[in-house]
Amino acid sequence: MSDLKEPLHYASSKPVDAPASKPTAGLHDRSIGAIIAETRNLSADQVERVLQYQRERGIRFGEAAVALGYANAEDVLEALSKQFHYPYAASERKSRSPELIALNQPFSSQAEVFRGIRSQIMMRLYREGEPRRALAIISPDTMDGKSYFTANLAVTLAQLGGRTLLVDADLRRPRQHEIFDVNNQAGLSSILSGRSEPRVIQQVEGMNSLFVLPVGAVPPNPVELLERPAFGMLMRELAGKFDHVVVDTSAALYGADASIVASRCGAALVLARQDRSRVLSLQELTDSLDGVNTTLLGTVMNQY
The missing domain is CATH 3.40.50.300 (P-loop containing nucleotide triphosphate hydrolases)
Structure with missing residues (x-):
C-alpha cells in the first residue's frame, strides 16, 4: 500500500x-489570534501591534505574530490544532x-x-x-x-x-x-x-x-x-x-x-x-x- x-x-x-x-465543540469557536494571545500571554498592546502588522501586510495573525517575535511556528501549529480540535503533541x-x-x-x-x-x-x-x-x-x-x-x-x-x-x-x-x-x-x-x-x-x-x-x-x-x-x-x-x-x-x-x-x-x-x-x-x-x-x-x- x-x-x-x-x-x-x-x-x-x-x-x-x-x-x-x-x-466536541464546534470548529472555529476560537480564533487563532485568541489562542496564540492566551498561550503566549500577550498584552493588549502586543495584540494590537500584531493586528496592525497583519492589516498592513495582508497576512494571517499567526504569521504576523511570528514576524514580530511574539510567537514561533510551534505556537501557530498548536493554535491550529486547538482551533480544529486536532490532536497535536506539545513540545515537551x-x-x-x-x-x-x-x-x-x-x-x-x-x-x-x-x-x-x-x-x-x-x-x-x-x-x-x-x-x-x-x-x-x-x-x-x-x-x-x-x-x-x-x-x-x-x-x-x-x-x-x-x-x-x-x-x-x-x-x-x-x-x-x-x-x-x-x-x-x-x-x-x-x-x-x-x-x-x-x-x-x-x-x-x-x-x-x-x-x-x-x-x-x-x-x-x-x-x-x-x-x-x-x-x-x-x-x-x-x-x-x-x-x-x-x-x-x-x-x-x-x-x-x-x-x-x-x-x-x-x-x-x-x-x-x-x-x-x-x-x-x-x-x-x-x-x-x-x-x-x-x-x-x-x-x-x-x-x-
Whole structure:
C-alpha cells in the first residue's frame, strides 16, 4: 500500500476507569489570534501591534505574530490544532515520544502517508451492513516496524474523532506500553488469565479519543492464552464498544500467535520490510489465514 520509515520511541498517557466520549465543540469557536494571545500571554498592546502588522501586510495573525517575535511556528501549529480540535503533541511531549510521528508531526509528509493508509483501510474494513471488526497488524519477522506502524495507525484513526483502542497482543515482546508510556502492571494477560484488574484500558494523554490496552505481565503460555475463548469474546466486545480497534501482534517467526490473533479479530493487515522480508515468509504468513474467518486487507511495505 505504501512505504514508511521508522524512527525511535516513547510517549505518555493517563489511566481511566471507563473510557467515555467527550463532546466536541464546534470548529472555529476560537480564533487563532485568541489562542496564540492566551498561550503566549500577550498584552493588549502586543495584540494590537500584531493586528496592525497583519492589516498592513495582508497576512494571517499567526504569521504576523511570528514576524514580530511574539510567537514561533510551534505556537501557530498548536493554535491550529486547538482551533480544529486536532490532536497535536506539545513540545515537551515530543522529546518523550519520537516514534509517534502522526501525533508529533501531524502535518508532515510522513504523517500524510499514514493518513493515506488509513483511508485505504477505512474503505476496505468498514462496509455498510457488516459487523464491526478489529484489525490485526501482522508481520513475518522482528524489526519489521510493526509496533511503530500500529501505534501511528491508531493515532491517525483517533484523529478522525472516533473512539480508538490499540490492543497490544504481542505477549512475547510487547512495546506499546513503552511507545505510549502507559502503566504496564496489568493488561491483556491479566484479563485472559481471569484476573480482575482495575483500569487496564488507559487513555492517551492529550487525545480524548485514543486508548491503549497494554499486555501487562509477559506470560509463559502466550499461545494458550490467545487460543482461549475469552480472547475471541473480548475482541468482539471491544469492537462493539469502540469505533476502531487495532491490535499489535507477535512476529510470525515466534509461532502461531499472529494467525490466532488475526482469526479472532476478523481482519488483518500484513506489514513487510523492504529488502528484508522474504517472499516465502510472507506466503507462509498469509497461508496461515486460509480457512479462517479473517479478511486480509492488503500489505504495507515498510522502508527504513
